[in-house]
Amino acid sequence: MNAGLIELSYIVAAILFIFGLKMMSSPATARKGNFVSFVGMLIAIVATFLYLPQLAEAKLGTVTDLHYDWIAYGMIAGTIIGLLAARLIAMTSMPEMVALLNGFGGISSLLVGWAVYQYDVVATIAIKNSTSADTLTLATIFLSVLIGGVTFSGSLIAWAKLKEVIGGKPTVFPGQHILNILLVAGAVTCAVMITKDPTADIANYLFWGAIGISVVLGVFAVIPIGGADMPVVISLMNSYSGLAACAAGFVVKNNILIVSGALVGASGVILTVIMCKAMNRSLSNVLFSGFGGASSSGGKAVEGEAKAASPEDAYYVLESASSVVFVPGYGLAVAQAQHVARELGELLEENGAEVSYAIHPVAGRMPGHMNVLLAEANVSYDQLIEMDDINPNIENIDVAIVVGANDVVNPAARDDETSPIYGMPIINVDKARTVYVLKRGMGMGFAGIQNPLFFKENTRMIFGDAKGTIQSLVDEFKN
Amino acid sequence: MDNQVIYLLFILALSIFLGFEIISKVPSTLHTPLMSGSNAISGITLVGAIIAAGTSGGDQTTLILATLAVTFATINVVGGYMVTDRMLGMFKKKGSGGNK
Numbered sequence: 001m002n003a004g005l006i007e008l009s010y011i012v013a014a015i016l017f018i019f020g021l022k023m024m025s026s027p028a029t030a031r032k033g034n035f036v037s038f039v040g041m042l043i044a045i046v047a048t049f050l051y052l053p054q055l056a057e058a059k060l061g062t063v064t065d066l067h068y069d070w071i072a073y074g075m076i077a078g079t080i081i082g083l084l085a086a087r088l089i090a091m092t093s094m095p096e097m098v099a100l101l102n103g104f105g106g107i108s109s110l111l112v113g114w115a116v117y118q119y120d121v122v123a124t125i126a127i128k129n130s131t132s133a134d135t136l137t138l139a140t141i142f143l144s145v146l147i148g149g150v151t152f153s154g155s156l157i158a159w160a161k162l163k164e165v166i167g168g169k170p171t172v173f174p175g176q177h178i179l180n181i182l183l184v185a186g187a188v189t190c191a192v193m194i195t196k197d198p199t200a201d202i203a204n205y206l207f208w209g210a211i212g213i214s215v216v217l218g219v220f221a222v223i224p225i226g227g228a229d230m231p232v233v234i235s236l237m238n239s240y241s242g243l244a245a246c247a248a249g250f251v252v253k254n255n256i257l258i259v260s261g262a263l264v265g266a267s268g269v270i271l272t273v274i275m276c277k278a279m280n281r282s283l284s285n286v287l288f289s290g291f292g293g294a295s296s297s298g299g300k301a302v303e304g305e306a307k308a309a310s311p312e313d314a315y316y317v318l319e320s321a322s323s324v325v326f327v328p329g330y331g332l333a334v335a336q337a338q339h340v341a342r343e344l345g346e347l348l349e350e351n352g353a354e355v356s357y358a359i360h361p362v363a364g365r366m367p368g369h370m371n372v373l374l375a376e377a378n379v380s381y382d383q384l385i386e387m388d389d390i391n392p393n394i395e396n397i398d399v400a401i402v403v404g405a406n407d408v409v410n411p412a413a414r415d416d417e418t419s420p421i422y423g424m425p426i427i428n429v430d431k432a433r434t435v436y437v438l439k440r441g442m443g444m445g446f447a448g449i450q451n452p453l454f455f456k457e458n459t460r461m462i463f464g465d466a467k468g469t470i471q472s473l474v475d476e477f478k479n
Numbered sequence: 480m481d482n483q484v485i486y487l488l489f490i491l492a493l494s495i496f497l498g499f500e501i502i503s504k505v506p507s508t509l510h511t512p513l514m515s516g517s518n519a520i521s522g523i524t525l526v527g528a529i530i531a532a533g534t535s536g537g538d539q540t541t542l543i544l545a546t547l548a549v550t551f552a553t554i555n556v557v558g559g560y561m562v563t564d565r566m567l568g569m570f571k572k573k574g575s576g577g578n579k
Binding site for chain 2: 017018020021022024025026027028031033034037038040044045048049051052054056059060064065066067068070071073075076077078079081082083085086087089091094097098101102104105107108109111112114115116118119122123125136194214234238239242244245246248249250251253254255256257258259260261262263264265266267268269270271274354359363366367368369371372376378380381382383384386448
């Protein structure tokens with residue numbers, strides 16, 4: 001097929017990706033947008049198959065074997081695994097799934113870089129004693145391998161933390177930063193030495209060394225980050241997987257990889273920034289400080305007594321409430337309470353109350369985590385309210401029910417300048433007329449600080465499993 | 480630097496700006512599907528992997544590496560699009576039809 005036509009189909013694919021992402025700006029069009037983007041992907045893949053004979057001829061001189069069989073096996077295996085994973089995964093495990101997918105994106109970019117290195121450098125030198133790869137190609141191969149490797153191992157560690165295969169606590173040891181700097185320096189040294197003389201005997205070892213360093217670096221980059229900071233890590237890894245695809249695009253000199261990789265890279269960066277802002281912390285604070293490791297000592301001591309209430313008490317208040325807002329946090333996912341929460345919401349609506357769900361940007365373990373869970377439980381998406389939209393009206397809310405959230409509703413972040421989380425935007429539930437906090441006990445949140453909300457005049461604690469508590473409220477309403 | 484690289488860098492720069500423009504309009508409600516969907520797009524590495532495998536000539540090691548890349552990238556593409564579709568299928572407005 002004509003090379004111009006191929007480039008043209010890549011442009012079409014790029015346009016479809018852009019339209020697809022654009023349609024993601026509303027829940028009403030998002031699903032179609034995803035399909036549009038998928039069509040773009042199919043076009044790019046088909047065009048690439050049609051392009052292969054020409055690419056092979058340009059590179060190898062002759063077209064003998066394009067290895068369609070191998071490519072097909074790889075794609076069939078990948079399709080089966082991808083289909084199974086996408087169908088079987090539980091919605092509560094979505095953060096783990098996305099972390100793994102990020103990792104797979106990273107490893108495939110690493111492998112593309114490695115494969116091109118293997119052919120252009122190792123195999124070519126073995127035959128001709130010289131390499132066809134210029135300095136620029138070698139440099140982009142390194143970028144592809146480094147970013148890909150960091151994305152791969154970093155995402156696997158994030159996955160393990162989310163899945164609680166390893167502890168969610170940050171792992172910090174002395175000299176960590178120096179070690180990381182040394183690793184980066186080591187990788188760059190390997191890259192520079194190979195680029196200078198790819199024909200040297202030691203070149204292969206240096207290359208393997210660079211791969212090893214990139215993987216180790218990914219591990220060290222993520223272990224000092226605590227479990228509840230995973231939204232930032234996943235966003236960042238998402239961005240890296242895009243950048244890795246971009247780098248792979250420079251390796252094989254293909255514009256569709258660069259466009260798509262840049263789109264994904266930008267997307268990840270934006271999400272990372274949003275997450276950091278929503279915690280009022282800088283990216284470097286999230287990445288390097290080991291936040292949440294020990295209980296922080298800052299913040300004023302809270303005076304007063306937390307008042308407990310029973311579900312029956314809450315029922316009488318809820319029954320007469322005309323507006324109720326649920327504020328979910330990671331505890332909702334842990335307790336799997338999204339379905340009963342929706343059921344209670346519906347009962348309250350039948351009772352004449354206006355019901356909404358206010359979601360803090362960092363609630364849960366990944367951006368938008370709570371929204372997906374509530375959507376799964378059949379909560380209408382126009383009831384999902386963002387923090388900035390609920391706060392101006394919160395004084396008019398009769399009852400706020402906090403389900404498994406803590407730091408994101410901590411008024412100390414607003415009022416107490418000595419608090420370690422001071423400045424973090426919160427959902428001002430304490431300004432609602434009555435607040436019920438569903439919690440197992442008086443334990444502290446991820447930030448390890450006291451929550452003055454629990455001691456407020458208008459706050460009642462309902463201790464116990466969130467799912468059980470909501471269930472008993474549902475039962476009260478039904479009787 | 481040859482012209483091709485300049486051209487690719489040009490595309491890169493424009494795409495980054497475009498990406499920032501489009502993505503910043505996505506509401507936080509959809510951030511999870513946005514991630515998994517953009518993740519599927521980053522599976523575009525598949526194109527690179529196919530090229531690497533198809534142009535590997537007789538070198539077996541290259542072919543194996545590239546085929547592995549094809550497999551992982553395909554998981555990314557298929558898994559990413561499917562799971563995004565599954566999630567977005569759950570986002571419903573009241574009164575807009577039953578459960579699909």
